Amino acid sequence: MTAVEAFAAIPLAAVCCDQHFSKDEAWVIREQLLCRSAYRAMEPYAFGLLISRLLKRFREESWQGLIAAAAPVLSPGHQETAFALACQLIHCDRDVSELEREFLIALSGILDLSQTRAAQIVEVCALLNRDADFGSELHSDPA
Numbered sequence: 076m077t078a079v080e081a082f083a084a085i086p087l088a089a090v091c092c093d094q095h096f097s098k099d100e101a102w103v104i105r106e107q108l109l110c111r112s113a114y115r116a117m118e119p120y121a122f123g124l125l126i127s128r129l130l131k132r133f134r135e136e137s138w139q140g141l142i143a144a145a146a147p148v149l150s151p152g153h154q155e156t157a158f159a160l161a162c163q164l165i166h167c168d169r170d171v172s173e174l175e176r177e178f179l180i181a182l183s184g185i186l187d188l189s190q191t192r193a194a195q196i197v198e199v200c201a202l203l204n205r206d207a208d209f210g211s212e213l214h215s216d217p218a
Contacts, residue, residue, distance in 0.1 A: 079113050080125060081145035082157050085182070087129050088138035088145075089161035092178040103167055107160055138178065146185050154186040158193065162200035169204055 076084070086107065090100040105126075108114040114122060133141050149157060161182060165175045183193035 076144050076148050078148050078150075078153065080129065081148035082111075082153055083108055083114070083125060084129050084132075084141050084145040085149075085157035085186075086160045086164050087126065088133065088141050089164050089175075089178065089182070091130075091133050092138045093172060093174045100164070103164060107164065139181075142182060142185050146187075149186075151187075155188060155192070155196075158182060158186055158188055159196050159200070162197050163203070166200040166204040169206055171201075 086104055090104055105122075109122075117125070129141065132144075136144075145157075146154065158179075162179060165171055165179065179193070179197060183190070188196075
């Protein structure tokens with residue numbers, strides 16, 4: 076597994092850890108990865124093949140196998156960024172299941188992040204994805 080594959084494998088495992096990969100999740104992971112130069116430089120067909128290969132491997136090995144193969148390939152900085160991206164993807168729908176929480180705990184251990192650092196990243200992602208419900212303020216006239 077290359078570093079480019081390994082980095083993409085971690086957020087992919089995050090969105091698939093509950094055995095559900097929706098069109099919305101596919102769109103979000105695509106957008107998040109394409110913000111990074113290595114993926115932005117890929118031809119769309121090559122990017123699609125990369126994701127297809129990782130999904131195939133996920134189906135064959137589960138998220139645990141995918142992460143176990145990816146983790147040693149990444150530098151500590153890339154591991155931390157991939158963990159943050161996984162957290163972002165899990166929190167983006169504001170509905171974090173117990174399975175997803177367990178995934179993040181296991182992932183932080185596999186990636187050898189300190190508990191303190193992992194908790195900081197999870198907290199920031201939860202905060203950034205918190206809904207800003209202003210209730211009736213949205214419909215009131217500011218004048």
